[in-house]
Amino acid sequence: xxxxxxxxxxxxxxxxxxxxxxxxxxxxxxxxxxxxxxxxxxxxxxxxxxxxxxxxxxxxxxxxxxxxxxxxxxxxxxxxxxxxxxxxxxxxxxxxxxxxxxxxxxxxxxxxxxxxxxxxxxxxxxxxxxxxxxxxxxxxxxxxxxxxxxxxxxxxxxxxxxxxxxxxxxxxxxxxxxxxxxxxxxxxxxxxxxxxxxxxxxxxxxxxxxxxxxxxxxxxxxxxxxx
Numbered sequence: 001x002x003x004x005x006x007x008x009x010x011x012x013x014x015x016x017x018x019x020x021x022x023x024x025x026x027x028x029x030x031x032x033x034x035x036x037x038x039x040x041x042x043x044x045x046x047x048x049x050x051x052x053x054x055x056x057x058x059x060x061x062x063x064x065x066x067x068x069x070x071x072x073x074x075x076x077x078x079x080x081x082x083x084x085x086x087x088x089x090x091x092x093x094x095x096x097x098x099x100x101x102x103x104x105x106x107x108x109x110x111x112x113x114x115x116x117x118x119x120x121x122x123x124x125x126x127x128x129x130x131x132x133x134x135x136x137x138x139x140x141x142x143x144x145x146x147x148x149x150x151x152x153x154x155x156x157x158x159x160x161x162x163x164x165x166x167x168x169x170x171x172x173x174x175x176x177x178x179x180x181x182x183x184x185x186x187x188x189x190x191x192x193x194x195x196x197x198x199x200x201x202x203x204x205x206x207x208x209x210x211x212x213x214x215x216x217x218x219x220x221x222x223x224x225x226x227x
Contacts, residue, residue: 006070007027007028007030007031007069007070008031010027010068011024011027011028011031014027019056020052020055020056022043022046022047022050022052023052023056025043026043026044026047026069027068027069029043030069030070030071036103037079037082037105037106038083038086038094038103040079041079041080041082041083041086041106042083042094044065044076044079044080044083045080045083045084047061047064048061048080056068061076062076078106078107078110079106081110081113081114082106082109082110082113084113085109085112085113085116086109089112089139089143090139090142090143093143102146104142104143104146105146105148105149107148107149108142108146108147108148108149108152109142110149111142111149111152111153111156112138112139112142112143112152115130115138115156115160116130116135130160134156134159134160137156138152138156141155141156164223165223166219166220166222166223169219170216170219170220170223173212173215173216173219174216176212177209177212177213177216180205180208180209180212181205181209183205184202184205184206187201187202187205188202
């Protein structure tokens with residue numbers, strides 16, 4: 001049975017037995033999750049804040065999400081964290097109907113929340129200092145432009161999480177070395193190649209990988225010294 005159907009049956013069963021109104025409400029929101037993540041997130045935040053899951057026989061919030069709503073912890077964190085960030089930084093978005101006025105995706109809001117985070121969660125209550133102009137640009141991209149998360153990463157990752165000097169060069173060297181090694185394996189698995197040509201190519205690739213390894217070590221030493 002599909003998750004959508006299971007949740008629908010669960011909502012009906014809970015309602016029939018006179019379960020807590022909020023409990024039934026959240027199960028229905030879980031069923032509609034694909035259509036409106038904001039509604040689902042709002043309900044989850046209410047359950048978490050009120051600790052209603054304890055009254056319903058669950059040890060903690062994540063057990064409730066997993067066992068009753070079939071939501072993984074990471075998904076629950078993304079939803080609740082994104083909703084808190086939305087309510088704090090763009091409360092007007094909560095009034096949009098999602099039809100005439102676009103609602104940003106959960107992934108995009110999650111990216112916004114995590115861009116400001118201090119720790120591993122995306123809880124908007126624990127934010128780091130980010131240049132206000134960058135925050136304004138990111139807010140515009142997420143909440144007004146409706147930019148997808150792939151575009152957000154491309155535009156803002158270099159600003160929010162700049163790589164240390166030399167990292168890109170070392171990554172390129174590692175990728176080249178791995179590609180050379182994969183090509184060696186592919187050549188070795190092909191039957192019918194001229195043996196002398198194959199041997200010369202494999203020797204060249206091996207020599208290339210050795211040069212790349214030496215270059216990587218020199219590059220590491222260079223940037224370690226400058227740092």
